[in-house]
Amino acid sequence: MRIAFAADNKKDLDSLLSLHFGRCPYYIFVDVDENKNITAVEETDNPFYQAHQPGQVPQFIKARGADVIIAGGMGPRAADFFSQMGIEPVTVSPRVLREVLQGYLAGELKGFSGCSGHHH
Numbered sequence: 001m002r003i004a005f006a007a008d009n010k011k012d013l014d015s016l017l018s019l020h021f022g023r024c025p026y027y028i029f030v031d032v033d034e035n036k037n038i039t040a041v042e043e044t045d046n047p048f049y050q051a052h053q054p055g056q057v058p059q060f061i062k063a064r065g066a067d068v069i070i071a072g073g074m075g076p077r078a079a080d081f082f083s084q085m086g087i088e089p090v091t092v093s094p095r096v097l098r099e100v101l102q103g104y105l106a107g108e109l110k111g112f113s114g115c116s117g118h119h120h
Contacts, residue, residue, distance in 0.1 A: 003030045003104065004061050004087075005097050006071035010043045013098040021071035021078060021089075022057045025049050028097055029064055036105045058082050070100060070109075 006024035007015040018024030024046055031040040044064070048056050058081035061069050069087055072094040079089040092100055092109050103109040 001032050001068065002064070002066045003032065003068045003070060003101065004028070004064065004066035005030065005100065006046075006069070007043075007097065008094075012041055012043065013038075013096070013101065015043075015097050017070065017072055017092065017094040017097055017100055019072040019094055021069060021074040022046075022048065022052050024071070027061070027064070029066060030097075030101060032101075032105065038101075054078075055081055058085055058087070062087060068104070070104065 005028045006018040006021045007026040007028045008018045008024060009015050010026050015026070015028055027044050027046055029042040030038060033039050047060065054077060058078065062085045066087055068090060069082055070090045070092065073091050074089060082089040090104065090109060090111065100109065
């Protein structure tokens with residue numbers, strides 16, 4: 001499984017989860033095997049950080065092979081894009097990615113609640 005995290009910085013699993021999936025400066029991709037062991041961590045810049053059109057970020061995340069996208073927030077339209085592409089959208093309160101990953105893998109974090117506006 002490949003999990004994409006919207007991140008505010010590039011500090012591997014010590015990065016901070018970003019408030020918004022599309023307006024984050026970075027994405028951290030974490031590959032997890034069937035035993036929930038981390039097999040790879042990849043950091044990348046968000047090519048749409050300054051501006052994006054609806055659907056661009058979900059396409060980018062899909063092209064990177066993600067099965068899940070986790071962010072501090074996203075709108076319902078974005079969540080629909082992800083769901084239609086077979087990517088599970090998850091929103092949680094921002095904290096260090098390591099904690100978010102542990103909660104997700106333990107089944108404690110799931111689902112999303114839409115944000116009312118864009119965060120800058």
